[in-house]
Amino acid sequence: MSRPSDESRSVSGAxxxxxxxxxxxxxxxxxxxxxxxGLTTAARVPVVVALAVALGSLAATGRLEPxxxxxxxxxxxxxxxxxxxxxxxxxxxxxxESAVTALGDAAANAATPTxxxxxxxxxxxxxxxxxxARGVANAVTFGTVWAALDGRAPLVDGVRTTxxxxxxxxxxxxxxxxxxxxxxxxxxxxxxxxATPAVVAGDAATGVAAVLATVALVAAGVxxxxxxxxxxxxxxSAAVVDDHGALDAIRASLGFVRRHPAYAVxxxxxxxxxxxxxAVAVAVAGAAGAGSLGGIVLPLVVVPLLDxxxxxxxxxxDRSAVAGSAAATDAERPSATGRLRRGLALGWAxxxxxxxxxxxxxxxxxxxxxxxxxxxxxxxxxxxxxxxxPTDVAGVFGxxxxxxxxxxxxxxxxxxxxxxxxxxxxxxPAVSGLLFNGVLVGGLAGVFDRTxxxxxxxxxxxxxxxxxxxxxxxGLHLGGVGWRAVRGRADAETVAAELERAAWVLVxxxxxxxxxxxxxxxxxxxxxxxxxxx
Numbered sequence: 001m002s003r004p005s006d007e008s009r010s011v012s013g014a015x016x017x018x019x020x021x022x023x024x025x026x027x028x029x030x031x032x033x034x035x036x037x038g039l040t041t042a043a044r045v046p047v048v049v050a051l052a053v054a055l056g057s058l059a060a061t062g063r064l065e066p067x068x069x070x071x072x073x074x075x076x077x078x079x080x081x082x083x084x085x086x087x088x089x090x091x092x093x094x095x096x097e098s099a100v101t102a103l104g105d106a107a108a109n110a111a112t113p114t115x116x117x118x119x120x121x122x123x124x125x126x127x128x129x130x131x132x133a134r135g136v137a138n139a140v141t142f143g144t145v146w147a148a149l150d151g152r153a154p155l156v157d158g159v160r161t162t163x164x165x166x167x168x169x170x171x172x173x174x175x176x177x178x179x180x181x182x183x184x185x186x187x188x189x190x191x192x193x194x195a196t197p198a199v200v201a202g203d204a205a206t207g208v209a210a211v212l213a214t215v216a217l218v219a220a221g222v223x224x225x226x227x228x229x230x231x232x233x234x235x236x237s238a239a240v241v242d243d244h245g246a247l248d249a250i251r252a253s254l255g256f257v258r259r260h261p262a263y264a265v266x267x268x269x270x271x272x273x274x275x276x277x278x279a280v281a282v283a284v285a286g287a288a289g290a291g292s293l294g295g296i297v298l299p300l301v302v303v304p305l306l307d308x309x310x311x312x313x314x315x316x317x318d319r320s321a322v323a324g325s326a327a328a329t330d331a332e333r334p335s336a337t338g339r340l341r342r343g344l345a346l347g348w349a350x351x352x353x354x355x356x357x358x359x360x361x362x363x364x365x366x367x368x369x370x371x372x373x374x375x376x377x378x379x380x381x382x383x384x385x386x387x388x389x390p391t392d393v394a395g396v397f398g399x400x401x402x403x404x405x406x407x408x409x410x411x412x413x414x415x416x417x418x419x420x421x422x423x424x425x426x427x428x429p430a431v432s433g434l435l436f437n438g439v440l441v442g443g444l445a446g447v448f449d450r451t452x453x454x455x456x457x458x459x460x461x462x463x464x465x466x467x468x469x470x471x472x473x474x475g476l477h478l479g480g481v482g483w484r485a486v487r488g489r490a491d492a493e494t495v496a497a498e499l500e501r502a503a504w505v506l507v508x509x510x511x512x513x514x515x516x517x518x519x520x521x522x523x524x525x526x527x528x529x530x531x532x533x534x
Contacts, residue, residue, distance in 0.1 A: 011266035011309075013318030018308035020322045021148055022301075027343075028154045029308075030300060031503040032144035036137035037299050037414075038421020038475075041429040043130035048432040050122025054115040055379075063110045065383050070103040072387045072447055079391055131176070133425075135169025136162055138236055145308045146240040149317045155496035159485075161240060170246035171235050178228045182221035190214025230268055231257055236307075237314040256314055267313055271306050278302050289403020292410035347507025354505045355470060358477050365434055365472035369465065372438020373445070380446030389452040394529035401521040409517035412464060413510050416471035420502055423475025424482040430475025437468065455528035460520035467512045474505055 022029060058064035077099045143161025148154035190213065193199060199210050231254055238244050238252035257264040278301075282294035312318070334342070355362055390396045397404040415437070422429030445453050481498045484490040 009260070009263065009313065009316045010318065011263055011270060011313060013320075014267070014313035015270060015305070015309045016319030017149060017312040017317050017322045018305050020319050021145075021308050022304055024322075025148055025154070027500060027503065029144055029148055029304060031155060031499045032141045032158045033300055033304050034417055034503055034506070035421045035424060035499060036141050038418050038424065038429070039133040039137045040130070041418040041422035041433060042133045042425045043126045045425075045428050045432045046122045046125035046129060048436050050118045050125075051436075053118040057112065057114045057118070058110055059379055061112070063106075063112065064379070066106040067103075067110050068380055068383055068447060069385065070099070070106040072385050074099045074103050075387060079388060131172060132165075132169065134172050135165045138168040138172065139163075139165045141304070141307060142168070142236045142240045142311065145304070145311050146237070146315070149308065149312055149315065149322060153493075153496070155499055156492045159492040159495045159499070164239070167239050167244075167246045167249065168236060171232070171239070171249065174246075174250070175228065175232065179225050182224040183218055186214070186217035186221050190217060230264070233257075233264065233268065233271075234310055234314045237311040241311065241315045263313060267310065270309070274302055274306060285403075285406075289398075290406035290410070292407040292414070295414050296410055343507060344511065347504045348511060349508070350501060350504035351470070351508025351511075354474060354477075354501075358473060361477045362470055362473035364476055365430070366466070366469040368431060368434040369438045369469050369472065372435040372440075373442035374438075375435075376439035376442025376444075377446045378442075379439075380443045383447065385447040386449040387447050387452075388449060389456055389528070389532065393456075393532055394525050396525050397521055401525075405517050405521035408520050409510075409514050412468070412513045412517065413506070416468060416509050416513065417506055419468070419471045420474040420478065420506060421499075423472075423478040424499075425479070426483050426486075427476045427479025430472050430479060433475075434469070434472045441465075452528075452532060455531040456524065459524040459527045460516045463512060463519065464516040467509055467516065471506070471509055474502055478502060 055064060058067070077096050139161045140158040143164075144154045144158030147157030190210070194207070194210050194214065199207055232250060233253065234256050235246075235249045235253040238256070239246070239249040242248075242252060244252055278294070278297055282291055282297065285291055285293045312322075415433070419430050419433045422433065441457075445457075478498060481490055481495055485495050
C-alpha cells in the first residue's frame with residue numbers, strides 16, 4: 001500500500017479504519033491479541049514454581065497444616081457468627097479475636113527463609129519473564145495490525161514480526177524505566193524519609209511538609225509518565241510501518257507528534273475517552289456482578305482498536321483504504337446475526353475436530369489436571385478438617401444470578417484462553433496452569449466436608465473441568481507448534497494457521513463454558529440445597 005499524503009490523514013479516518021478492520025476481519029486479527037493475552041500467563045510460571053517450592057517446604061516441616069487449619073477455623077467462626085445474627089454489640093467484629101490471632105501466628109510461623117527466598121526469586125523471575133512476554137506480544141500484535149491495514153496476510157506477518165521482539169522489548173523497557181525513575185523512586189525515597197526518626201519525632205509542620213513534598217514529587221512524576229506515553233504513542237507503529245529499530249522508532253514517534261500535534265492530541269483524547277468509557281462500562285457491569293467482562297473487553301476490544309488506530313494514523317491509512325482491500329462489500333457481507341451463527345457453528349466444529357484430531361494432548365491435559373487434584377487432596381485430607389459450606393446454599397449467588405453467571409463464564413473462558421495461547425511458550429504455562437488449578441480443587445476437597453464439596457462442585461464440575469482440560473490440551477498442542485517454530489521446523493504460515501484455528505476452538509470451548517456457568521449459577525445452588533437441606 002502506498003503512503004497517502006498528509007492531507008488525507010485524520011483521526012476519524014484512522015479510527016474508522018481500525019473499526020472496520022476489527023469488524024470485517026476479527027478472525028485474523030484477534031488471534032494475535034489472544035496470543036498476547038496468553039503470553040501474560042507465562043509470567044505466572046515462576047510464581048507457580050515458587051509457590052510449589054514454598055508449599056512443599058511448609059508441608060515437609062509441618063508448618064502448612066496450622067495455616068490451613070487456622071483459615072478453616074476462621075471461616076467457620078465467621079459462618080457461625082453470620083448464622084447467629086451478624087455483628088456483635090456495638091457493631092463489633094463477630095469473628096473471635098482468637099481465630100484471627102491463630103491465623104496471624106500460623107502465617108508468621110510459615111514465613112521461613114526458604115519460603116521468603118522462593119517467593120522473592122519467583123517474583124523477580126516473573127517480572128523478567130513478563131517483560132520478555134510483553135516484547136513478543138507487542139511484536140506479534142502490531143505486526144498483525146499493520147499487515148491487515150496494508151492488505152497482507154495479518155497473522156503470518158505478525159508471526160514473522162516476533163523475530164524483532166528485541167525492538168519491542170526495548171520500547172517497553174524505556175516506558176518502565178521512566179515510570180521507575182519518575183514515580184517509584186520518589187515515592188520510595190519519600191516514604192523512607194517520612195519514616196526517619198527526625199520526621200517521626202519532629203513537629204507536625206515538618207511531617208506535613210515532608211508529605212506535601214512527597215506528593216508533589218510523585219505527582220510531577222506521574223505527569224512526566226503521561227507526557228512520555230503521549231510522545232511515544234506511535235513508537236511501536238513506527239517500528240512496524242517503517243521497519244525501525246527501537247531508537248529510530250522513538251525518534252519517528254517524536255517526529256510525528258512534532259509534525260502533527262493536532263492529530264497526536266486528537267488520538268490521545270479519543271484513547272483516554274475509550275479507556276474511560278470502558279472503565280465506566282466495567283464498573284456498571286461490576287455493580288451487577290459481572291465485572292470480569294473487563295478482562296475480555298479491554299484486551300480484545302479496546303487495545304486492538306487503539307493499536308490499529310495508532311498504526312493507521314501514523315501510516316496515513318483511512319477507512320476507504322481498508323474498505324478497498326476487503327474481500328466483500330457491505331451489500332455482500334452477511335448480517336451480524338448470520339456471522340454470529342456461522343462463527344458459533346465453525347467454533348463448535350473446530351473444537352470437536354481438535355478433540356478428535358489430538359486425543360493424546362487432551363488426555364495428557366486431563367492427566368495433569370487429575371495429578372494436581374490428587375496432590376492437593378493428598379496434602380490437605382490428612383488434616384482431618386471438614387469445613388461446612390455457606391449458610392444459605394440456595395441463595396449463595398443472590399436472588400437474580402445473572403451477574404455471577406456472566407462472571408463465571410468470563411473467568412473460565414479467560415482461564416481457558418490463557419491455558420491455550422500461553423501454551424505457545426513450549427507448553428510450560430499450560431502445564432503449570434493445569435497443575436495449579438488441580439491442586440487448588442484437590443486442596444479444597446480435602447478440607448471441606450465431602451458431601452458438601454461434591455454438592456457444590458459436581459453439578460457443573462462434570463462439564464467445566466473436562467472443558468478446561470480441552471483448553472489445556474490445546475495449550476500443549478500449541479506448545480509443540482512453538483517448539484517446532486523455534487527449531488525452524490514450522491514456518492510462519494503454519495504457526496499462523498494454528499493460532500487462527502485455536503481461536504475458533506476457543507469459541508467452541510466458550511459455548512460449553514457458558515452452559516457450565518449457567519448450571520453453576522442457576523442450578524448448582526438448588527441441587528446443593530436439596531442435598532444438604534440448606
